[in-house]
Amino acid sequence: MKLATVIEAYIALQQSLGLRSKTAWRSLRRFGRQMGDVHITDLQSERVLSYLQGTGPLSSNWRTKYRLLIGFYRFAISRGHVAVSPLPTTLPKFPPQQTPYVYSTSELQRLLDATSVLESAQSPLQAPMFRTLILLLYGSGLRVSEALGLTLHDVDLERRIITVRNSKFHKTRLVPIGPKLTVELTTFADRRRRLHMPDGEDSRFFASRTGALWNYPRVITLFQRVRRVAGIECPPGELRPPRMHDLRHTAAVHRVIAWYRSGQDVQRLLPQLATYLGHVEISSTQRYLQMTPELLQEASRRFARYADCGGNHD
Secondary structure (H helix, E strand, O other): OEHHHHHHHHHHHHHHOOOOOHHHHHHHHHHHHHHOOOEHHHOOHHHHHHHHHOOOOOOHHHHHHHHHHHHHHHHHHHOOOOOOOOOOOOOOOOOOOOOOOOOOHHHHHHHHHHHHHHOOOOOOOHHHHHHHHHHHHHHHOOOHHHHHOOEOOOEEOOOOEEEEOOOOOOOOEEEEOOHHHHHHHHHHHHHHOOOOOOOHHHOEOOEOOOOOEOOHHHHHHHHHHHHHHOOOOOOOOOOOOOOOOHHHHHHHHHHHHHHHHOOOOHHHHHHHHHHHHOOOOHHHHHHHOOOOHHHHHHHHHHHHHHHHOOOOOO
């Protein structure tokens, strides 16, 4: 059977099970196109390894493609389309993962101010739209892909609730937002509705002037431009500068700092934060909480108060 046919059968099965990972399906189809019009049994390990390695330096993208193909070849073997998997049995040594970066409040303001560099006569809403996107990511802790997937209908400004559909783990969750962010989103939504709305209220909340989807690679490219103008460079010891995704880390850390300062029971609230961020396990949330000097200071103050009270909670 042709590789492309097996890929479509696998995607159809996954969709029938309720999985709707469009990114994964695009990656699988891209794999099929790169391998060409071949029978699945004729695909050699060398070609698959070349696909995994790509043309750039070794990165986490290798692992992402590998995990995707593991599931695909398990399906192909179980259906008798191929006897063995051509995937490598040993993994390469990956470079260390980038350390999550926590933006300071002054850096966040510089990012917001720097969005003015995106002002364009051809796309007059581009700069304010990007500013709103940054505010949403920081104010809600959404993933970039989740924010870009929102429709106007998903952003309920009267109830101050955002509905995130088909997130990373294929679940839908409700994310409450604060009054200040609601005001910003309301102002933007009014302007957004003046643009083309091809699907009515089901049109994208963030879109081009023609109403088309604001795609992820373009948004990341725009962010890199904004970050450079904001003067935020590589931290000492890091190979890459802070990412747009780090706004999510920042939102989590700043929330915990606020809890410490207001005397909240942080350990009790962490599971709520995990739910808010859409994490399956609390350990994923705990990894976000890098010990920044500010967070470490607040935790130390809490411990000092605890010790002064002889171990009693305040």
